[in-house]
Amino acid sequence: MIRAARPGDADAIAAVWLRVWRTAYRGLVPDGVLEALRLEDRRALWRGRLARGEPALVAEHDGAVAGYCRVLRPSRDVAGAGEIAGLYVDRRGLGLGDALLRAALAELRAEGWPEAALWVFAGNRAAQRFYARFGFAPDGATGCDEGTGLGEIRLRADLAGRSSVHLALAHHRLVSNHRGAPADAVRLHELDQQPDHADDDQDHADRLNRDAGQRRVHRQPEHQPDRGQ
Numbered sequence: 001m002i003r004a005a006r007p008g009d010a011d012a013i014a015a016v017w018l019r020v021w022r023t024a025y026r027g028l029v030p031d032g033v034l035e036a037l038r039l040e041d042r043r044a045l046w047r048g049r050l051a052r053g054e055p056a057l058v059a060e061h062d063g064a065v066a067g068y069c070r071v072l073r074p075s076r077d078v079a080g081a082g083e084i085a086g087l088y089v090d091r092r093g094l095g096l097g098d099a100l101l102r103a104a105l106a107e108l109r110a111e112g113w114p115e116a117a118l119w120v121f122a123g124n125r126a127a128q129r130f131y132a133r134f135g136f137a138p139d140g141a142t143g144c145d146e147g148t149g150l151g152e153i154r155l156r157a158d159l160a161g162r163s164s165v166h167l168a169l170a171h172h173r174l175v176s177n178h179r180g181a182p183a184d185a186v187r188l189h190e191l192d193q194q195p196d197h198a199d200d201d202q203d204h205a206d207r208l209n210r211d212a213g214q215r216r217v218h219r220q221p222e223h224q225p226d227r228g229q
Contacts, residue, residue, distance in 0.1 A: 002103045005056035005068065006046070012065035013058065014042035020088040028123055029148050057103055058094040059089065066091040069100040070106065075117045078156065082108040084118040099133055104160065114160040119143065122151040131155050 005013065022034050022141045050056070059067040067089030075083035084104060108116055120127045120134065136155040143152045 002036045002057055002061045002099050003060065005050060005058045007050040009058055009065055009068075010046035010050050011043050012073055013046045013056070013068045014039060016068060016088050017042055017086075018067060018089050018194050019090045023090075025121075028121060029150065034147050057100055057107075059090050059100050061094060061096065067092070067096045069104045071104045073111065073113065077154075078115070078117040080113075080160075082111075082113040083114045083154070084116055087118075094122070099128065101131075105157070115156055115158050117154060117156045119152050122147075122153050127156070128153075131157075146167050168204065 007026040018037055018039050021029070021037060025034065026205075031175070055071060057069045057071070058065045068086070069084065070086040072083040072085045075081040078083075080219055084101070087097060089100070107117060116136075117139075118131065121133065122142070137155050141154040143154070144150075145152055156200045
């Protein structure tokens, strides 16, 4: 079952986040970073978020929170877009990740957001393939997660049917990179969110830069203060 998060879900959401980071990111994120993560810090973060009424979706399985999706309106670095700021599921094989993302994108469409953006570790091929199934493709922007020292890339999806050709070409490039490029060639930097919202002029400039080549984005650690998922 997918539902809106409630204040009482804060500790369960924090626990999901920590379990996923220490399992799914093992071998990608340095062990020292993973071992330094503290559950109490994450609980405090989510208690504050939910107490302030910040929206999130949770997936329940057998009566317990087994995943969540944090959706921001607007995106912190793409003007006029919503943002998938974090999606974590610690019960695999149940379709919970699909259900959470579908519900999040349905909310954004219903609210009139024309596109969605998110960030992923450049080395996290599985996540990139997952999001590609929902129309997300790299837009050329790259960043660096200071807390892990890993590269990340930004993905965007059209929610209003305006950019199907662009997304198809970008998806083709993503698949081609997975098949043919050495692993290090597509590494850049990782997954959670960014500076303040750009204005329309800056977003237009970003689009031009994106078409001309990659744009570097300075990003803060995703697992620290309110930049985390």
